[in-house]
Amino acid sequence: MLVLKSISDVKKEIKKYKKQELKIGLVPTMGALHEGHESLIKAACDSCDVVVVSIFVNPIQFGPGEDYERYPRTLDKDIKVCEKYGVDLIFAPQPSDMYGYEKHQMTLVVPPECLRAKLCGKSRTQHFDGVDTVVLKLFNITEADEAFFGLKDAQQCVIVKRMCDDLNVNIKLNFCPIIREEDGLAKSSRNTYLSEDGRRKALALSKALNSVKELYKEGIVSIDEIKEKVMPELSKSADVEYFEFCSFNDLSPVMFLSENTLVALAARVDGVRLIDNIVL
Ligand code: PAF
Secondary structure, three states: OEEEOOHHHHHHHHHHHHHOOOOEEEEEEOOOOOHHHHHHHHHHHHHOOEEEEEEOOOHHHOOOOOOOOOOOOOHHHHHHHHHHHOOOEEEOOOHHHHOOOOHHHOOOOOOOHHHHOOOHHHHOOOHHHHHHHHHHHHHHHHOOOEEEEEHHHHHHHHHHHHHHHHOOOOOEEEEEOOOEOOOOOEOOHHHHHOOHHHHHHOHHHHHHHHHHHHHHHOOOOEHHHHHHHHHHHHHHHOEEEEEEEEEOOOOOEOOEOOOOEEEEEEEEEOOEEEEEEEEO
16 A cells, blocks of 8 residues: 655556556545544445545645644554555645645635535635635546545535536545444544543434434424424534534525435534534
8 A cells, every 4th residue: 555645646656547447436534534434445445446545634624713733633543544445545645745825825616605605614614615625636636536425524525516517527426324433423533522521412413313313204394393392402412503404405495304305413512513414
């Protein structure tokens, strides 16, 4: 397994893969790999000939005051995880390898406001242009045939898909299910910020989403009614930033639950911002 940080070195390897007509799978990550990432790596290994994992804490998708500096960096451990699955290449650049300019001076891929200003974009106003920009760079550098993203970042999936549609990016996108702890907490690199008490309280997010699922099964589809039933319990443990119901296709808000409704939630637990969702 190669671990490369320079774009030109990666491109040299990619050229070799292309010459052999191998199908390249890319798993874009910010490292601190957990079972959620492992499921993406497994999916990539199953459907592609060579697998590239990028490990890059992307500075331009963090806003001022967010956790860029604090974000866990565990490259040695991540390398071992990738080795376990037979990953072919890790691309682990430094910010200076990826960006020649400050964010305000560089060409950015800016998703449409109707997608970027909702859900997480309400508080993370500069986030999704940073995501789309780095994702397109990674697609171009690796010339991947397929890419693998986790549905935990559902809005990111919708936005990356729209970028590929709008800009005719020739890649197959795979969105893989959320991986959860046994008790339901969605796996996240940010779970490491939680105290023991926070970890307990964090269960309120997946419990709230499960309650929505149960109410939907019982035939309750009014979002007002569902919020009324679910919010009180959720708010006891978490400081809710948003609890929204929208179409998974274009994030347009819905009044009633139906198939393909994205139920998305962001909340702070002991100061740690967590997200979770379900798609009905
Ligand atoms: O989902 C992530 O970890 C990041 O947003 C991504 C897609 C690797 C881009 O930096």
